[in-house]
Amino acid sequence: MEIAMKSHVGCVRQVNEDYFACTADETGRVLAIVADGMGGHQAGDVASRMAVERILQELRLVDRDLTPVDEREVLMNAVMSANEAVYSYAESHPECSGMGTTVVVALINQEGGVTAHIGDSRLYLYSEGGLRQQTEDHSLVQELLKSGQITVQEASFHPRRNVLMRALGTERNVRIDLGDFVWSDGDIVLLCSDGLTNKVPPAVMETWMQKPIPLQEKVDGLVQYALDAGGEDNITLIAVSNTASAIDAGQEEG
Template identity: 50%
Template structure:
């Protein structure tokens, strides 16, 4: 598979609390993780780094030929392990108390996507000229939107849109949402922190993803659009395209 990633501190923040990693393809599976830390300067970037490292470690032993159910269980257990690690470190060190992070992690095979997440970092699938959001934000604003208390337009500009109802590392236990979705050759998985989704609408994202440019150009274009729109948060974007990596001359 073809992959591309980019993270940027943005135009306002002095520290990048986002982290992202794409693991080398193994047994026909690509693993990608994004974490958006919170808790201020050091604590936020430590939380996201810890989460990435723990999930990476837990998923590195995924066996060849793992079934769909086994992949779903693996993601859930990996995120739960990361939650325990971040919570433990936050409890032991005063300067890290209260830190946490969002996380979105995907296991991509040529015919199936499995995505787990906590918080408001997102995964989208670009397929059949549509952009479908695979994750659901664990945020106050999303709950207000679902209950009909605010409109979509109000949600986009709500003063408390960054308030999370669920995060990794802030409690001893956490509920992980895990979804599955089929995809075919040519489809693109977009994973991002809210530094992209809060600044660039879905129509613009789809426009970029459907362009004839390379995957690297597309990931750069998405980040640049977020920066041009204000860049008031860290911006992180991961793209996975369902095409053979060899065809692009880049190992996925």
């Protein structure tokens, strides 16, 4: 597999409340995480960093021979552990009251992967059939869309499109959505915060994935597109491509 990633504070905000990590073990299995914190000064970046670090800690020694069902369970347990960590921290630090974070995480091997998410950070799969969103936002706008109260076009500009119905760390008990996917040679998995998806239409994302350029250039180009479109929010994107390229088993996060 090949990995590319980028995070940018954006054009308006002073602090990057997004946090991300991508690691690979000796078997080539990849763990990718994007979190987008919320809760005001200091709280958002604390929440996202804490969530990512806890998930990494929980999954660092995952058995390489787990079945997909077992992987889903350990992934869910890791995210629930992160929820407890963020919630408990906010309870003991009044200045961080109300903090939380979105999380989207994928544990990926050569055949496919298992996913977990809460909030409106997303996971997409690009394949021969095009770009498909694999996660469903836990947002007010998504609920309005599902009930037919607004159109897709209206959702793009809705004044409350950033209101979340679910987030990590805001309650002691939260509901995590789990998923899975299979992929083929040349397919690409994208994990991103809403700073990207609020500015880059799916058709543009798909066009960039089709370009015959290195994966890192695709990621850089999409982040720059979001910046050129205003970049009011923090922007984070991780891309994992199903290629025969060897990858470093180290870790990048930020």
